[in-house]
Amino acid sequence: MEQEKFLDYVQAENKVEPKDVMPEDYRKLLVRQISQHAHSEIVGMLPEANWISRAPSLRRKMALLAKIQDEAGHGLYLYAASETLNNGENGADRDSTYNDMLSGRAKYSSIFNYPTLSWADIGAIGWLVDGAAIMNQVMLMGNSYGPYSRAMVRICKEESFHQRQGYEILMTLCKGTKEQKEMAQEALNRFWWPALMMFGPNDSDSPNSQKSMNYKVKRESNDDLRQRFIDVTVSQAEFLGLKVPDENLKWNEERQHYDFGDLPWDEFMEVLKGNGPCNKKRLETKKKAQRENLWVKEAAIAFAEKQIKLTKT
Ligand code: FAQ
Secondary structure, three states, rough: OOOHHHHHHHHOOOOOOOOOOOOOHHHHHHHHHHHHHHHHHHHHHHHHHHHHHOOOOHHHHHHHHHHHHHHHHHHHHHHHHHHHHOOOOOOOOOHHHHHHOOOOOOOOOOOHHHHOOOOOHHHHHHHHHHHHHHHHHHHHHOEEHHHHHHHHHHHHHHHHHHHHHEEEEEEEHHHHHHHHHOOOOOEEEHHHHHHHHHOOOHHHHHHOOOHHHHHOOOOOOOHHHHHHHHHHHHHHHHOOOOOOOOOOOEEEEEOEEEEEEOOOOOHHHHHHHOOOHHHHHHHHHHHHHHHOOOHHHHHHHHHHHHHHHHHHO
């Protein structure tokens, strides 16, 4: 299909499917975004896993385990969606995309390079990180690539449960002792700005936005989603009795939105360059898992090959 016809096709809200003819830059944009999204889900398991063995009760432990398993599932749907774009020569097979993450060539969400220092951080991750992820992913349910869009529908349903379990942890802490409430406030202080940066750079500094919007992959801009997230989250913080750590946060009657302070973009750039508080640790953990579990993969491949040989004889 020619470029112009393809653009008309997606702009008329039609879905593109794996075997359809598509422009190479569309394929490339999708492989980049879907695989990075998958890496985020997989690396995103680590900060929360840090608290499984220290969850304050059996009920909390079960909910946290279920949530983290969901994230693994999201990663797998997304790797599968990304692999449907493999044309044999673009490095979109699963091993290549995964190794791109391990080598640092491919990104994953900046937020997962921050540590989880207290139990309240698990609440803050569910509330703010899953909350921001949903805000972005609801928009992505309408993206033009069929497998990605369908994966988003299921993922969003599960993320809603994650958001509520996080908020409920914080509600409990905020109704608890003075120390528990302080722990919740401290988690909000540390996670607020990194959560806002999950939406990506400002629109004026976002090199991929224009193309992504034209191709109907991205349906709303980074800044619009960030603003919506702030607008809905402030009253949730107030309900908890917590203070959003932004002196410039103020309702703007004219705009009907909150005004807010400058984001720490220098910190964002450092995290993207690999210099965040936990970048090295996260990649080392994933590399170690790959090394130590290689035998499982090799055994599964050997078994599958044996089965194929047996069916042929
Ligand atoms: N972190 O031109 P743009 C989750 C990169 S899932 C790191 O604006 P784009 C679930 C960007 O890739 C969270 N890198 O890019 C969960 C690009 O670099 P590149 C993940 C970032 O693609 C919860 C460059 O900056 N969600 O949390 C970030 O148009 C709890 C320029 O940026 C998704 O991945 C960042 N925050 O817009 C799991 C959603 N922001 O690739 C476990 C899908 C930007 O050119 C526990 N992705 N960059 O080298 C998207 O919607 C988009 O890719 C954006 C960025 C909006 C993230």
